[in-house]
Amino acid sequence: xxxxxxxxxxxxxxxxxxxxxxxxxxxxxxxxxxxxxxxxxxxxxxxxxxxxxxxxxxxxxxxxxxxxxxxxxxxxxxxxxxxxxxxxxxxxxxxxxxxxxxxx
Numbered sequence: 230x231x232x233x234x235x236x237x238x239x240x241x242x243x244x245x246x247x248x249x250x251x252x253x254x255x256x257x258x259x260x261x262x263x264x265x266x267x268x269x270x271x272x273x274x275x276x277x278x279x280x281x282x283x284x285x286x287x288x289x290x291x292x293x294x295x296x297x298x299x300x301x302x303x304x305x306x307x308x309x310x311x312x313x314x315x316x317x318x319x320x321x322x323x324x325x326x327x328x329x330x331x332x333x
Contacts (some may be wrong), residue, residue, distance in 0.1 A: 231282055231318040234270055236269055237289075237311045244309075273316060282318035 246253065266304070270287075277284055289311035291299045298309050307314075327332055 230320070231277075231280075231316075233273075233316045233318065234317060235273060235314045236265075237308070237313050238265075240265055240312055241309050248307075272294055277316075277318045280318075281321050283321050284316055285319045286317040287314055288316075 231288075262320050266272075274284055289304075289307035290313045291307070292312050295310040299306055302310075
């Protein structure tokens with residue numbers, strides 16, 4: 230099992246900083262300068278799959294200031310409101326049929 234904490238660069242304040250070209254965010258998206266990979270749910274699934282893992286659970290961490298909006302809008306708003314996501318990955322098991330065929 231793997232537990233990963235992924236910062237949400239799509240959170241509204243982070244998006245706003247990129248839109249207004251805030252100097253602190255000028256290197257986001259450039260791993261060689263920021264040390265941060267821009268991520269999406271799809272890219273995280275690919276990273277987990279490359280490590281022979283499957284995403285089993287995703288938990289958004291909603292800041293206190295956004296909890297009332299999240300309460301009204303629900304999980305659909307998590308991508309904009311969460312400051313980070315906690316992901317649980319589990320190891321993929323080889324298909325039993327594939328293992329059985331390899332023995333014969």
